[in-house]
Amino acid sequence: MNEIATDIRPEAATDEPFVVFDRVQKSYDGETLVVKDLNLAVPRGEFLTMLGPSGSGKTTCLMMLAGFETATHGEIRLAGRSINDIPPHRRGIGMVFQNYALFPHMTVGENLAFPLEVRSMGRSEREEKIRRALGMVQMEDFADRRPAQLSGGQQQRIALARALVFEPELVLMDEPLGALDKQLRETLQFEITNLAHQLGITTVYVTHDQTEALTMSDRVAVFNDGVIQQLAPPDELYERPQNSFVAQFIGENNKLPGTVETIAGDACTVRLEDGSVIDATPVNVSEPGEATLVSVRPERVEFKPEVTAGMEHTVEAEVLEFVYMGDTYRTRLRVAGDEGFVMKCRNSLDQERLSPGMRIRIGWDPRDARALDRV
Ligand SMILES: Nc1ncnc2c1ncn2[C@@H]1O[C@H](COP(=O)(O)OP(=O)(O)OP(=O)(O)O)[C@@H](O)[C@H]1O
Numbered sequence: 137m138n139e140i141a142t143d144i145r146p147e148a149a150t151d152e153p154f155v156v157f158d159r160v161q162k163s164y165d166g167e168t169l170v171v172k173d174l175n176l177a178v179p180r181g182e183f184l185t186m187l188g189p190s191g192s193g194k195t196t197c198l199m200m201l202a203g204f205e206t207a208t209h210g211e212i213r214l215a216g217r218s219i220n221d222i223p224p225h226r227r228g229i230g231m232v233f234q235n236y237a238l239f240p241h242m243t244v245g246e247n248l249a250f251p252l253e254v255r256s257m258g259r260s261e262r263e264e265k266i267r268r269a270l271g272m273v274q275m276e277d278f279a280d281r282r283p284a285q286l287s288g289g290q291q292q293r294i295a296l297a298r299a300l301v302f303e304p305e306l307v308l309m310d311e312p313l314g315a316l317d318k319q320l321r322e323t324l325q326f327e328i329t330n331l332a333h334q335l336g337i338t339t340v341y342v343t344h345d346q347t348e349a350l351t352m353s354d355r356v357a358v359f360n361d362g363v364i365q366q367l368a369p370p371d372e373l374y375e376r377p378q379n380s381f382v383a384q385f386i387g388e389n390n391k392l393p394g395t396v397e398t399i400a401g402d403a404c405t406v407r408l409e410d411g412s413v414i415d416a417t418p419v420n421v422s423e424p425g426e427a428t429l430v431s432v433r434p435e436r437v438e439f440k441p442e443v444t445a446g447m448e449h450t451v452e453a454e455v456l457e458f459v460y461m462g463d464t465y466r467t468r469l470r471v472a473g474d475e476g477f478v479m480k481c482r483n484s485l486d487q488e489r490l491s492p493g494m495r496i497r498i499g500w501d502p503r504d505a506r507a508l509d510r511v
């Protein structure tokens with residue numbers, strides 16, 4: 137067999153998505169679970185990102201999928217087959233990690249040839265694939281250099297090329313851009329997503345950088361403490377966080393603690409700690425009297441009288457700070473005793489510049505205020 141060795145073939149596929157975590161648990165010490173009852177299905181061709189704070193279990197999940205760790209309970213399936221049945225080198229998985237891990241004694245070309253030699257590919261085919269892979273990451277002229285003669289970003293590109301050179305169906309990447317500067321990171325973010333989509337590769341990507349997750353992914357799984365808190369496309373995650381953890385982890389959010397006062401269908405009112413009442417959408421609350429944290433994005437807060445006049449409830453706010461940021465104005469307010477409430481307004485000709493000490497009334501569309509869990 138001189139074709140690329142993989143036991144993952146389309147005909148092995150059932151109707152089930154390409155990658156499936158089925159009630160997976162992981163404990164390293166036999167006591168604490170670092171991954172708890174994880175269910176996740178990744179369809180072919182999807183770019184899925186695992187996002188979460190340090191220690192939340194992201195790398196552990198990737199390692200189990202790669203076959204370097206075993207699940208304590210549950211099952212991981214690839215194209216409908218339990219991964220335990222497939223030895224790691226026959227899973228057809230490409231991998232890129234944060235610390236490049238190129239072979240230092242080999243040239244770039246030899247590094248790329250390695251996964252092909254392992255798969256017993258003939259010389260001419262090998263050379264063709266290496267040339268293509270280097271072209272993809274715009275490193276054609278570097279085949280004879282050793283890793284030590286490359287910059288960090290160039291090494292990372294080679295690591296990427298090496299993961300893609302054998303045309304894997306699945307690529308796993310664990311914080312591959314963590315060590316790079318902002319500009320290079322952004323260029324590579326763009327290149328990676330482009331390549332993945334262009335080649336139809338299924339990608340599971342790990343990061344703790346929320347901007348990276350939002351800009352690169354088809355869907356994002358937000359992890360905390362070994363549990364997926366929400367799995368959704370970027371816009372849904374940002375616009376409709378399912379709980380306080382996600383609301384606070386993704387983007388900037390104002391959080392107003394209060395108690396549910398009335399609730400009817402998809403609308404509720406919440407009494408804040410200073411007695412004022414606001415409108416919100418119930419998400420994790422179902423009854424009056426429940427404690428809640430209402431989250432409102434800074435860019436959805438309104439203060440112009442002609443806009444707030446039509447609102448059922450508005451809240452008094454005192455301007456504490458006004459910061460000119462070029463494209464936006466950022467105003468810090470005291471709202472219901474909280475001095476960290478932020479409002480962002482677009483810089484436009486008719487936009488009023490506020491000054492500290494001013495008292496305004498603010499409000500929002502109830503759909504932009506989400507009444508979440510408060511623990
Ligand atoms: N080999 C190991 N032996 C014992 N415990 C481990 C091992 N690897 C990870 N852990 C523990 O498992 C938990 C999850 O770790 P994991 O590396 O999956 O987190 P992560 O989400 O990738 O974090 P980071 O963003 O810091 O990379 C942590 O509490 C960690 O200490």
Ligand SMILES: [Mg+2]
Nearest residue numbers: 194195196310
């Ligand atoms: Mg990790």
